[in-house]
Amino acid sequence: MSGTLVLVRHGQSDWNLKNLFTGWKDPDLTPLGIQEAETGGQALADTGIKFDIAFTSDLKRAQNTLKIVLGKLGQPDLETIRDQALNERDYGDLSGLNKDDARAKWGEEQVHIWRRSYDVPPPGGESLRDTGARVWPYYLTEILPRVLRGEKVLVAAHGNSLRSLVMVLDKLTKEEILGVNLATGVPMVYVLNADSTVASKDVLGDMSGAH
Numbered sequence: 529m530s531g532t533l534v535l536v537r538h539g540q541s542d543w544n545l546k547n548l549f550t551g552w553k554d555p556d557l558t559p560l561g562i563q564e565a566e567t568g569g570q571a572l573a574d575t576g577i578k579f580d581i582a583f584t585s586d587l588k589r590a591q592n593t594l595k596i597v598l599g600k601l602g603q604p605d606l607e608t609i610r611d612q613a614l615n616e617r618d619y620g621d622l623s624g625l626n627k628d629d630a631r632a633k634w635g636e637e638q639v640h641i642w643r644r645s646y647d648v649p650p651p652g653g654e655s656l657r658d659t660g661a662r663v664w665p666y667y668l669t670e671i672l673p674r675v676l677r678g679e680k681v682l683v684a685a686h687g688n689s690l691r692s693l694v695m696v697l698d699k700l701t702k703e704e705i706l707g708v709n710l711a712t713g714v715p716m717v718y719v720l721n722a723d724s725t726v727a728s729k730d731v732l733g734d735m736s737g738a739h
């Protein structure tokens with residue numbers, strides 16, 4: 529039996545718009561973010577999928593994205609589990625700083641390494657590996673068993689918490705994950721084999737503009 533796992537990054541948040549490192553801070557969606565969630569939700573609805581359960585983080589930009597997507601799906605009351613294991617990477621001391629100011633202070637390359645490398649943590653924060661060390665066990669114990677039972681599972685979370693999952697699902701190396709950016713509000717539809725490997729991946733939207 530194979531199930532379906534859909535991952536969606538939240539729509540644009542207020543701090544995405546202001547170009548601030550966000551991490552575990554809790555800004556809400558912007559009007560554009562709401563629109564992105566609606567577009568992603570509609571793309572999912574157009575596939576005819578109906579979900580058995582949803583997961584999201586402890587942060588409102590992901591929770592509100594999920595709410596909008598579920599509205600588009602006609603499943604506003606779907607059982608939803610919230611857990612901080614799915615929260616964004618903790619950006620530590622960078623949280624709240626402007627990304628361009630950080631580049632001016634520490635240099636383009638250092639900031640890129642903090643943002644996209646696998647194992648270099650930002651000061652006082654989590655590397656992607658640290659993020660994966662909490663996301664992956666949660667996925668294995670709470671999410672994957674349901675998918676393997678044939679359920680359709682929706683996960684609304686964050687750029688880096690989802691990158692840590694995508695890295696493993698897509699079997700990406702430390703070098704390859706450096707170039708992966710997830711667009712806001714674009715659903716990724718994975719069908720898994722019974723042995724938990726990926727049978728197919730379908731991206732419902734445009735990832736090319738993500739940075």
Ligand SMILES: O=C(O)[C@H](O)COP(=O)(O)O
Binds near residue numbers: 548687
């Ligand atoms: O936490 C943040 O600032 C964003 O959600 C993701 O940021 P990044 O694209 O710099 O990793």
